[in-house]
Amino acid sequence: MGVNGSVLAIDAGNSKTDVALIGADGTVLSTARGGGFQPPVVGIGTAVDALGSAVERALAAAGVGVEGVAHVSACLANADLPVEEEQLTEALGARAWGRTVEVRNDTFAILRAGVDEPRGVAVVCGAGINCVGMVPDGRTARFPAIGRISGDWGGGAGLAEEAMWFASRAEDGRGEPTALARTLPGHFGLDSMYALIEALHLGRIEPERRHELTPVLFATGAAGDAVAHGLVDRLAEEVVAMASVALSRLGLLGEQAPVVLGGSVLAARHPQLDDRIAELLAVRAPKAVVRVVKESPVLGAGLLGLDHTGAAPEVHDRLRAQYA
16 A cells, blocks of 8 residues: 555544544544634634644554645534635645645535535534535535524524523513423523523533533423424424525435435434424425434545545445444
């Protein structure tokens, strides 16, 4: 095997980074894990420095220098706009970790991990929500996916905020009754929404713990609460809207095409959400073939790298088998 044909695959999310060095035959030569990738918080230079720590450990473990890496395939969180991908490509290129560099949003890694060829659409719902699509000729479909200003609704953080909004208004009389006014504070051992609002506002409950309220929302909906049930249904509508628009943009709406679902919220397989997504897709994209991706996203980054280098199908298969 010649390491000069290798791919350095990087999947960097908000909370962790996975790196895999892949040989020319598809064998995983080494792996490494690092912290989260958050250039909007720490700046591009510092964020790429953090990537560098994991990259250097992966290269050292395989005994490979950067001159032995043909291509860097980096799928990065917070690379939401093409201009951000360009900036990050320049930053990674300056580190000379490989002879060529391609940066994509990390949603592309989840999509590629879930399909046999670079063709299909992925919707990811974790802390936020995003959707991308691709076809073998290189065309892609995507959304800005930077929050409400870009038309987004949903994601774990957004669902928790919506649940809090309805529960607060239910308790003080401005809104319709909902069991969320009891179940949300109850999760933290509190007896009222007022107590939960106070605890969050004054920092007695850490802000990052708000994501714990999303499973509470789903459980409350499953127990029959109309408001919670409605929020779950709305998430299904958002997932299907993004998927069907992306399929349409790529000309895939009228043919069988994969729709890959990923991220912590969709991977949890909530029955109401799954059933409503299937029901809505049957109307808007009846030929879509839905699957929930379980493979590691760094596999997707690696497969994208092998696509770039023109590796043979059996090389792709060998890489995929190691992540099965």
